[in-house]
Amino acid sequence: MSTPILEVNNLQVSFKMFAGEVQAVRGVSFTLNKGEVLAIVGESGCGKSVTAQTIMRLVPTPPSYIKGGTAVFDGKHEITTMKESEMQKIRGEEMGMIFQDPMTSLNPTMTVGEQIVEGIRKHQGGSRLKARNRAIELLSMVGMSNPAERLRQYPHQLSGGMRQRVMIAIALACNPKLLIADEPTTALDVTIQAQIMELLQQIQEQTGTSIILITHDLGVVAEMAHRIIVMYAGKVVEEGNVNEIFYDSKHPYTWGLLRSVPRLDSDAHSELASIPGTPPDLFAPPKGCAFAARCPYAMEVCLNKDPEHFRVSDSHSAACWLLHPDAPKVERPVEVGGRTHG
Amino acid sequence: MLTYTLRRLLYMLITLWIIVTVTFFLMKLLPGDPFGDAITRLPPESMAILKAQYGLDNPVWEQYLKYIGHVAQGDLGVSYQYPTRSVVSVIKTAMPASIELGIESMIIAIIVGLILGIVAALKHNKAGDYTASMIALIGISIPSFVIGPLLSYFVGVKLRLLPPGLWLGPEYRVLPAVALSLSTIAILTRMMRASMLDVMNQDYIKTAKSKGLSTANIVDKHMIRNAILPVVTILGPIAVNVLTGTLVVERIFSVPGLGNQFVTSVYSNDYTMITGLTLFYAGVLVVMMFFTDIAYSFIDPRIRLGKGK
Numbered sequence: 199m200s201t202p203i204l205e206v207n208n209l210q211v212s213f214k215m216f217a218g219e220v221q222a223v224r225g226v227s228f229t230l231n232k233g234e235v236l237a238i239v240g241e242s243g244c245g246k247s248v249t250a251q252t253i254m255r256l257v258p259t260p261p262s263y264i265k266g267g268t269a270v271f272d273g274k275h276e277i278t279t280m281k282e283s284e285m286q287k288i289r290g291e292e293m294g295m296i297f298q299d300p301m302t303s304l305n306p307t308m309t310v311g312e313q314i315v316e317g318i319r320k321h322q323g324g325s326r327l328k329a330r331n332r333a334i335e336l337l338s339m340v341g342m343s344n345p346a347e348r349l350r351q352y353p354h355q356l357s358g359g360m361r362q363r364v365m366i367a368i369a370l371a372c373n374p375k376l377l378i379a380d381e382p383t384t385a386l387d388v389t390i391q392a393q394i395m396e397l398l399q400q401i402q403e404q405t406g407t408s409i410i411l412i413t414h415d416l417g418v419v420a421e422m423a424h425r426i427i428v429m430y431a432g433k434v435v436e437e438g439n440v441n442e443i444f445y446d447s448k449h450p451y452t453w454g455l456l457r458s459v460p461r462l463d464s465d466a467h468s469e470l471a472s473i474p475g476t477p478p479d480l481f482a483p484p485k486g487c488a489f490a491a492r493c494p495y496a497m498e499v500c501l502n503k504d505p506e507h508f509r510v511s512d513s514h515s516a517a518c519w520l521l522h523p524d525a526p527k528v529e530r531p532v533e534v535g536g537r538t539h540g
Numbered sequence: 541m542l543t544y545t546l547r548r549l550l551y552m553l554i555t556l557w558i559i560v561t562v563t564f565f566l567m568k569l570l571p572g573d574p575f576g577d578a579i580t581r582l583p584p585e586s587m588a589i590l591k592a593q594y595g596l597d598n599p600v601w602e603q604y605l606k607y608i609g610h611v612a613q614g615d616l617g618v619s620y621q622y623p624t625r626s627v628v629s630v631i632k633t634a635m636p637a638s639i640e641l642g643i644e645s646m647i648i649a650i651i652v653g654l655i656l657g658i659v660a661a662l663k664h665n666k667a668g669d670y671t672a673s674m675i676a677l678i679g680i681s682i683p684s685f686v687i688g689p690l691l692s693y694f695v696g697v698k699l700r701l702l703p704p705g706l707w708l709g710p711e712y713r714v715l716p717a718v719a720l721s722l723s724t725i726a727i728l729t730r731m732m733r734a735s736m737l738d739v740m741n742q743d744y745i746k747t748a749k750s751k752g753l754s755t756a757n758i759v760d761k762h763m764i765r766n767a768i769l770p771v772v773t774i775l776g777p778i779a780v781n782v783l784t785g786t787l788v789v790e791r792i793f794s795v796p797g798l799g800n801q802f803v804t805s806v807y808s809n810d811y812t813m814i815t816g817l818t819l820f821y822a823g824v825l826v827v828m829m830f831f832t833d834i835a836y837s838f839i840d841p842r843i844r845l846g847k848g849k
Contacts, residue, residue, distance in 0.1 A: 254750060256746055256749055256750060282755075285752075286752045286753070286754055287752065288752065289749065289750055289751065289752035290750060290751035290752030290753070291752055294750065295747075295750040297743055297746065297747060297750075299743060302742065302743040302744065303743040303744055303746070303747045304744055304747065305744040305747070305748065305762050305766065306744070306766065306840075306841075306842060307765050307766055307769075307839070307840065307841060308761070308762075308765075313747075316751065316753065316757075316761070317751035317752065317753070320751065320752055320753055320754075320757075321752060352841045352842070354841070354842045365747070368747065368751065369750070371751070
């Protein structure tokens with residue numbers, strides 16, 4: 199359980215635009231162990247998707263480029279410097295990816311079968327028939343009825359949830375060691391979301407693959423993830439296991455995220471909580487803590503100096519000056535995990 | 541699918557009927573008649589006999605009804621220029637050259653246009669893109685009546701590489717086909733380029749990449765097939781382009797085709813010939829549009845399978 203499959207160290211990714219450089223990912227580090235489910239959480243534009251797609255080198259270059267840092271996959275592949283031809287051997291074979299919108303991520307002019315089979319044939323060769331049988335096996339594994347018939351269908355004949363199942367089948371085609379799910383449920387109905395999450399969890403238990411689950415919804419990850427990384431403005435602000443993040447989080451941004459998860463037991467008159475303000479402009483990131491402008495506990499130091507990660511426990515750390523021994527003690531607000539009364 | 545086809549056929553007939561009617565009455569509005577001009581005027585008596593023979597002394601609406609009646613039976617009348625030949629037989633003799641020229645230029649245009657478009661998109665904002673876009677710009681801005689004589693003069697007369705005109709052996713096909721295809725190449729290049737650029741940014745291309753497919757494979761199987769869809773829709777209008785182009789190009793290169801025949805007929809006020817050829821051209825166009833739609837549904841499964849509705 200503790201052999202790392204992926205070690206990301208100080209990864210920096212920027213986009214070169216006419217107006218300047220957008221620093222989408224500004225030094226992200228994390229380790230993913232074999233068989234582990236790691237969730238990356240944060241609001242839109244915090245760099246979580248860019249981080250994930252950089253691990254598969256799917257971000258178009260230009261305009262993006264890897265400015266610094268390393269990402270070592272399976273102890274031997276240094277992804278940030280790999281050639282495209284070498285990446286092609288790893289993609290699909292050792293890592294698979296599920297995208298956000300199943301309505302647009304399947305090719306409309308190819309049958310579901312062709313789209314599953316082409317990856318299998320590319321990496322494992324073998325006869326058309328063998329690949330087809332594998333595709334049928336995959337489709338039944340992701341819970342599709344009549345898999346042999348589904349192979350001949352086109353994406354537009356399937357519902358959103360079914361398409362996402364097909365996407366999962368494509369990603370799993372070659373038994374990858376790492377599965378990256380980039381907001382796999384965001385574009386789906388709530389009931390379907392639950393089914394897809396359940397499916398991912400089931401697959402994880404069956405195959406023991408490592409999963410990086412990217413989402414902006416903490417509710418989605420609670421049941422499935424082992425560890426959670428909270429990202430803000432291109433940086434990791436807090437990292438810990440599920441219990442530490444849900445019950446003992448230390449970063450005010452994590453508190454804000456937890457507070458914005460809607461709950462069933464809140465009364466009808468309470469308002470949905472949100473974090474006031476907007477994320478900083480990544481053309482020119484602030485000098486101090488990127489969250490300081492929106493943080494109710496911001497101190498002088500927060501505006502001037504970016505906080506280091508402070509260790510809370512072996513598995514838990516947060517980048518916030520409140521954790522400094524000299525900082526005033528701030529109690530974790532009681533209403534975290536619920537709603538504020540408005 | 542069957543009701544769709546039948547409905548389309550009905551629309552096609554209505555379209556053709558409107559075209560014949562409009563052309564017929566427009567012809568009657570033209571000054572002059574088929575029997576010579578001011579210099580070679582016939583004596584009034586002979587004129588009256590001729591007019592009576594062709595039924596031109598009847599009221600226009602009567603002529604129209606009679607003509608429509610014949611057309612409905614597939615008889616386009618007798619040519620005024622060649623009194624011994626029916627319009628249908630003239631079309632039959634002139635058609636092969638035109639069809640051959642049209643097809644050859646379409647083939648050149650599709651191959652060159654699509655390749656240029658694909659190259660331009662894959663080399664977006666690089667030298668290859670600029671070169672292809674430049675060719676497209678030249679093709680769209682120089683009309684065939686300029687490029688035709690230029691080709692004929694430089695390649696045919698000056699360099700003596702290819703015959704500058706006429707329609708004899710295979711080498712005679714090259715220049716007219718090239719001249720005719722140029723503007724089509726330009727349209728197809730621009731269209732294909734835009735379409736490819738659009739497809740390249742689609743999510744499913746990222747999916748294809750995430751499977752570890754090679755770039756060549758992605759371009760071939762995922763990009764081109766999707767990018768070609770919108771291009772197929774304009775093949776109908778493009779056929780129009782080629783067809784109207786034949787009018788000019790056949791004249792320039794003395795190709796004994798329909799376009800050339802058409803121009804001659806207009807000079808000599810050959811009513812039946814003009815109306816007949818217009819009808820024929822329109823018919824070809826309408827049928828081409830129809831086949832474009834059918835072809836489109838074969839490429840795009842979303843349309844093909846919509847037939848149940």
